[in-house]
Amino acid sequence: MKFCNEAFGSSIGQKVIMASTGLLMCLFLVGHFLGNLLLYVGKDPFNQYANALSSTKLIYLAEFGLVAILALHVFSAIKLTAENRRARPEAYKKKNTAGKATWMSSYMFHSGMVVLIFILFHIYSFKFGAWDNHLVRYPNTLYDHVTISFQSLPYSSGYVVGVVFLGFHLSHAFKSAFITLGIARKSTLKTLNRASEIFSILVAAGFSSFPIYFYFF
Numbered sequence: 001m002k003f004c005n006e007a008f009g010s011s012i013g014q015k016v017i018m019a020s021t022g023l024l025m026c027l028f029l030v031g032h033f034l035g036n037l038l039l040y041v042g043k044d045p046f047n048q049y050a051n052a053l054s055s056t057k058l059i060y061l062a063e064f065g066l067v068a069i070l071a072l073h074v075f076s077a078i079k080l081t082a083e084n085r086r087a088r089p090e091a092y093k094k095k096n097t098a099g100k101a102t103w104m105s106s107y108m109f110h111s112g113m114v115v116l117i118f119i120l121f122h123i124y125s126f127k128f129g130a131w132d133n134h135l136v137r138y139p140n141t142l143y144d145h146v147t148i149s150f151q152s153l154p155y156s157s158g159y160v161v162g163v164v165f166l167g168f169h170l171s172h173a174f175k176s177a178f179i180t181l182g183i184a185r186k187s188t189l190k191t192l193n194r195a196s197e198i199f200s201i202l203v204a205a206g207f208s209s210f211p212i213y214f215y216f217f
Contacts (some may be wrong), residue, residue, distance in 0.1 A: 011083060014076040019177035021073040026199075028066060028173065033206050039215070043143040047133050050142045054133075074116060081109045103175075111169040118162030125149060147214050156211035167204025174199050 035053075037044040053059055131145035132138040140148065149155050175196035178184040184192050 008166055009130045010156045011080060014080050015180050018076040018080065019070045019180035021076070022173055022177045023181075024069050025066075025073065026170070026177075030204055033203070036207075036210060039143070039146065039210060043141070043152075045144045046146075051133055068117075069159065070119070074112075077109060080114065084201050104145040108172060111165050113128055115169050116163065122159075122162070125155075146210075150211040150214035152185065156215045159211045160208045163207040164204050165206070169200075170203055171196055171200035 035049055038049050126142070126145070126149075128137045129143045129145050129149075131140050133141045141203065150159070175184070177216045178192055179189075
């Protein structure tokens with residue numbers, strides 16, 4: 001209990017929590033993307049994959065863990081942003097660029113809120129959507145629901161915008177997490193920056209490929 005209070009009560013503790021939960025969500029993104037690649041294989045393989053996930057009771061534990069990780073990440077982000085604003089109640093008259101701050105690093109909270117809205121909408125659309133792989137409650141399977149959704153221009157466009165913002169967010173967050181946790185070294189910063197850029201591009205391009213493919217093809 002004392003450790004939890006110290007973690008949430010200090011800025012350093014909150015940064016560590018945000019970095020740790022962020023990297024865990026990055027791992028989930030990789031797994032989620034690899035599973036979604038079955039959309040390109042076909043209807044039956046993708047639905048079998050979805051059935052395999054939903055047929056085990058461990059899915060509830062995994063979903064609870066993901067919700068908890070996301071909640072901790074968002075809570076830490078909000079708390080840190082509020083503390084930073086209290087420490088700087090007046091806006092700078094002149095923006096200082098000497099600290100090599102990028103546009104995205106300056107708007108991490110804003111991009112994070114866009115990504116959060118996208119995640120909540122994504123969960124609502126697919127987790128609680130009108131689909132049933134056993135075709136009892138609804139006439140469409142998950143594969144059908146995904147392909148029909150992506151054939152809608154507003155939905156596909158919104159999805160692409162969401163994952164592009166996710167990529168922008170990751171371009172700074174991924175490397176920052178390693179730095180915060182003390183994993184990065186001065187000798188590896190250049191490599192870490194490049195890895196962060198590559199990872200963010202792959203995530204944005206990879207997830208964008210699904211709506212683009214099903215909308216046009």
